Amino acid sequence: MKKIMYRSIPVFLVIFIMFSGCKKDEVKQQEADNPYTPRIFDNLRIFAAPRIINEGETANFTGLAFSPASKVKISWKVNDKEMSTDTAYKFKPAAGGEYNIKLDVTYQGTTTSRSTKVLVSPSTYQFKLYTNVVLAELTEDGTAADLVWNNITHLDYQVGKVAADGSFDASKGNVNQRADEIVARAHINGVPVILGISGRLSGIDGWAVYESNDFGTAIRDNAKMQALVQSVKTYVANRKMDGVDINMTDINSANAPANIHAIGPFLTALKAALPQNAIVTVTASVNYQHWEYPDLSAATWVNIHAFEDNGHNFPDSPVGQSSSYDFMVSGTQIWTKFHLPASKLVVGMPAFGLRYNTLNAAGHNASYGSYDYMTYKAIVAADPAAAGKEKADIASGVYYNGIPLVTQKAAYIKANGFKGAYLWAADYDATGSNSLMAAIYNTLK
CATH class of the missing domain: 2.60.40.10 (Immunoglobulins)
Structure with missing residues (x-):
């Protein structure tokens, strides 16, 4: 009988035989069932x-x-x-x-x-044609997303802060290239961009801080003033901006008259340093200190802060509208009677309201600390019907300018030959049919 010999087959040989028996289309099917994502x-x-x-x-x-x-x-x-x-x-x-x-x-x-x-x-751009200036003021915290380009003719980006030593800080515009984006989008849409420079501002209302003299101190000293002019000139050129607004609000201190007088030489020096076609404006008050302002006829125009009468925020003062139609009209008349023709004036309106948080027994404002300010968009968010009114039942009441009031103001501005209007501030505005900026533009266009 013949002996049968058994031999073991190596494992690798078995695997080879198994794969050799696979059909090529089975491999393709496996790849198709398990695709590789690049x-x-x-x-x-x-x-x-x-x-x-x-x-x-x-x-x-x-x-x-x-x-x-x-x-x-x-x-x-x-x-x-x-x-x-x-x-x-x-x-x-x-x-x-x-x-x-x-x-x-x-x-x-x-x-x-x-x-x-x-x-x-763009390296070259053409500004849109306009009949009246419709100026959007944008705070240092504002962005391009806060703007509707079809509703404005000019933009004032208040991003430059002046210190008492004459130094100039616009670093907030560097965050995420904020200033570059604003300028690019503005020029694509035919809107000139003005660099707004100021000292310390008081908050939402963007106005005077008690005993603040930063900006005033800088421009009262000729050497500091000249250094500031050069810094501003360099920034405007580097950022491709189209002008400067001098928003010197140091008018709430013992040095207020001297601070205001210094605007004149600063305006002259700034105009000489900037390109001939640069827009150079000044923002000024309409209160009793208007007498202190020098001749500002060299400015392209003057923005007058014709809102906030400061008559409703003292202890025991009656609550009410601090930015009324009558107050705006009286402010414009001060400037046209004593300073400049209406065609050189751009009249301001607020996109914020005066909110009372505590009232006294007489129903008046309780104290200096019992009120604050609220942006218009926050008012509309809290009261969807607020756009059609000028008082909302928020806290102990908030008074503001709604669409009917800014429309009435814009109609006066147009009928009386003023250069235009501005809104402080565009980043406080609501959107769509609730927009104050849109209402002003549609009235003035």
């Missing part, structure tokens, strides 16, 4: 935020890695049009505007995408 590695975070550049500059999209590294199909698109299939892309726009940049990476029919925007500030 990946984009953005270690430099070039897609993390929108870019803001000037026309003629280049936005570089480099430093990316992909997986599977050399097998993906790459497509760079600008406003949905393919511009490159390289691993990196350099975008150099031919004109100002906002552009959508999209990167598609595809492998075996599966696509991964990244996208961002590039805002390009």
Whole structure:
């Protein structure tokens, strides 16, 4: 009988035989059932935020890695049009505007995408035509998102803070390129941007702080004043702004007369330093201190702070409207009678209200600490019907300018030949049909 010999088969040989028996279409089916998603590695975070550049500059999209590294199909698109299939892309726009940049990476029919925007500030721009100035004042905390460009003709960005030593700080405009975005979007929409410079402001109402002399001290000293002029000139040029507003509010101190008198030489020096076509304005009060203002006829125009009568916020003062129609009219008449023609004046209106938190037994304001201010958009948020009124039952009552009142004021401004109106502040305004800025624009246009 023949002896049968048994031999063991190595494991690797068994595996080889098993895979050798698999059909090629089974492998393809497994890949189809488990597709590989391509990946984009953005270690430099070039897609993390929108870019803001000037026309003629280049936005570089480099430093990316992909997986599977050399097998993906790459497509760079600008406003949905393919511009490159390289691993990196350099975008150099031919004109100002906002552009959508999209990167598609595809492998075996599966696509991964990244996208961002590039805002390009135009090198040349033409300002829109207007009959009356409709000026939006934007505080240092405001952004481009607070503005509706169709509702304004000019923008005053109050971002420059003047210290007593004559130094100038506009650092809040550097946050997330805030100032660059504001200027770019304004110029794309044909709106000139004015740099607003001030000392310390009192808060929501944006006016005088008791015994504050920062700005006044700086411009009363010739050396400090000249240094300030040069700093402002440099900033305006670097940021491509179109002018400056001198918002010197140091009028609530013993040095108020000297502070106000110093505006004249400062205005002269600033106009000499800036381009000939620069807009240079002054913001001034309409109270008894109007007598202290020097000749401001060299200014492009003067903004008059014709709101807040300060007659309703003393202890035991009657509650009521501090920014009435009559107060605005009397303020404009002071300036037209004693200072400048109406055609040189832009009249202010408030986008905030005086809120009473505590009243005394007589129903009057209780004390200096019993009131504060509330932005118009906060008032509308608390009372949806507030836009059509000028008093809302919030706390112990808040008095403000609603759409009927600002429309009445704007009609007076237009009928009496004033240069225009401004709103303090655009970032306090509500949106849509509740917007004060829209109501002013539609009346003055």
